[in-house]
Amino acid sequence: MSAYDIIIAGAGPVGCTLAERCATQLNWKVLLIDKRGHLAGNCHDRPHENGVLIHQYGPHYFRTNNKQLLDYLSQFTEWVPGNYFVTSYAKGEYFPFPINLLTLAQFFKKDSLTPDEALALLAEKREPIENPKNSEEFVLSRVGREMYETFYLGYTLKQWDMHPRDLATSVCGRIPVRLNTDCRYVDHEFQCTPKEGFTALFTKMTNHPNIEIRLNTDYKTISDEAPVKVYTGPVDEYFDYCYGKLPWRSLAFDFKAVDQEFVQPNVQINYSNDYDYTRTVEIKHVTRQEHPQTVISYEYPKAEGDPYYPIPTADSQQLYERYKQLAEQETEQHEVYFCGRLAEYKYFNTDEVLEHALSTFERIKNKHGH
Numbered sequence: 001m002s003a004y005d006i007i008i009a010g011a012g013p014v015g016c017t018l019a020e021r022c023a024t025q026l027n028w029k030v031l032l033i034d035k036r037g038h039l040a041g042n043c044h045d046r047p048h049e050n051g052v053l054i055h056q057y058g059p060h061y062f063r064t065n066n067k068q069l070l071d072y073l074s075q076f077t078e079w080v081p082g083n084y085f086v087t088s089y090a091k092g093e094y095f096p097f098p099i100n101l102l103t104l105a106q107f108f109k110k111d112s113l114t115p116d117e118a119l120a121l122l123a124e125k126r127e128p129i130e131n132p133k134n135s136e137e138f139v140l141s142r143v144g145r146e147m148y149e150t151f152y153l154g155y156t157l158k159q160w161d162m163h164p165r166d167l168a169t170s171v172c173g174r175i176p177v178r179l180n181t182d183c184r185y186v187d188h189e190f191q192c193t194p195k196e197g198f199t200a201l202f203t204k205m206t207n208h209p210n211i212e213i214r215l216n217t218d219y220k221t222i223s224d225e226a227p228v229k230v231y232t233g234p235v236d237e238y239f240d241y242c243y244g245k246l247p248w249r250s251l252a253f254d255f256k257a258v259d260q261e262f263v264q265p266n267v268q269i270n271y272s273n274d275y276d277y278t279r280t281v282e283i284k285h286v287t288r289q290e291h292p293q294t295v296i297s298y299e300y301p302k303a304e305g306d307p308y309y310p311i312p313t314a315d316s317q318q319l320y321e322r323y324k325q326l327a328e329q330e331t332e333q334h335e336v337y338f339c340g341r342l343a344e345y346k347y348f349n350t351d352e353v354l355e356h357a358l359s360t361f362e363r364i365k366n367k368h369g370h
């Protein structure tokens with residue numbers, strides 16, 4: 001007899017959600033482990049030395065169109081309304097980003113633009129590329145060269161250390177161009193942030209007598225057994241990199257405390273063509289914490305370090321497909337379920353990964369929950 005019904009490696013959003021579901025819905029004994037010293041994975045937030053709540057691994061703007069998901073999470077947190085506004089700094093000015101009518105008017109020095117006028121202007125600026133095959137062609141065919149070079153080219157080079165012409169259309173293509181004056185960063189119906197933060201949310205979610213949490217513990221080092229396992233760490237690491245390493249892009253964060261209430265006009269400023277960092281983030285705009293001081297985070301993309309963004313190329317996708325086959329065999333033969341950003345080599349937003357965790361729970365319940 002094992003002491004646990006399930007062992008879950010990784011106490012990020014996926015691991016915490018699966019732990020909560022198995023503990024409360026199946027009455028299973030759960031062992032939840034993480035090699036880091038905290039819960040919430042990359043959504044982890046904590047107070048800086050000056051007491052200002054910061055997002056340790058980059059800003060997390062929670063949003064979803066899924067009311068059921070929001071209701072599920074609302075058992076564990078209250079919310080504050082999302083305040084997700086991004087500006088892009090270029091040529092000494094701050095432009096609303098993603099591009100909208102206000103951005104276009106400011107950039108092309110017009111007093112204002114109607115949607116029809118903006119369409120006519122974009123038609124003039126666009127490059128005639130029938131079927132764009134990469135991010136550069138995609139953006140050129142959408143907004144033309146001046147805006148491409150001002151807002152996309154430098155940012156993409158810094159972020160990926162790759163030219164937009166070597167990246168899939170989806171990389172720059174996922175950023176909308178809006179023919180209205182909506183300055184919000186994303187379009188989702190529900191945009192809100194956990195009132196006490198993400199770590200508090202996931203702590204409450206996993207605070208259950210059936211759940212044992214072990215931090216600072218690597219999956220590879222434990223000798224405990226259970227009939228079902230979930231692995232949310234990097235899939236290539238699980239298989240000892242037998243086909244080679246999957247490529248990831250990493251980031252360094254430099255947090256600077258400032259002795260004033262706010263520094264930036266909005267939470268995030270992108271720097272396409274200035275400085276080595278890509279963006280500065282003042283998360284206090286989002287957390288709405290009342291505090292006389294603030295903290296600014298400077299983000300520097302880099303090749304080595306914690307895995308943050310899967311690199312979207314055909315080669316990396318092919319390599320992942322080989323690991324995916326191994327993972328499927330492992331599920332089939334040893335009841336190890338691979339779920340999440342690292343385990344599936346996919347950039348999921350938090351709402352998407354949580355939906356995925358909930359559907360993985362249904363899969364586990366249907367197979368083992370009797």
Ligand SMILES: Cc1cc2nc3c(=O)[nH]c(=O)nc-3n(C[C@H](O)[C@H](O)[C@H](O)COP(=O)(O)OP(=O)(O)OC[C@H]3O[C@@H](n4cnc5c(N)ncnc54)[C@H](O)[C@@H]3O)c2cc1C
Pocket residue numbers: 009010011012013014015033034035036040041042043057058059060061062063217218219220232233234251308309339340341342348349350351353
């Ligand atoms: C810079 C950045 C910004 C983001 N911004 C947003 C945003 O604005 N909005 C949004 O919705 N989403 C955002 N996301 C995405 C969000 O972080 C992810 O969707 C979410 O964290 C994925 O959850 P997960 O549980 O799959 O993985 P993770 O959060 O990565 O958690 C996995 C956990 O597994 C642990 N682990 C790994 N290997 C082992 C092992 N061998 N043994 C034990 N533990 C292990 C890790 O330590 C980690 O804690 C952002 C991500 C990044 C990187």
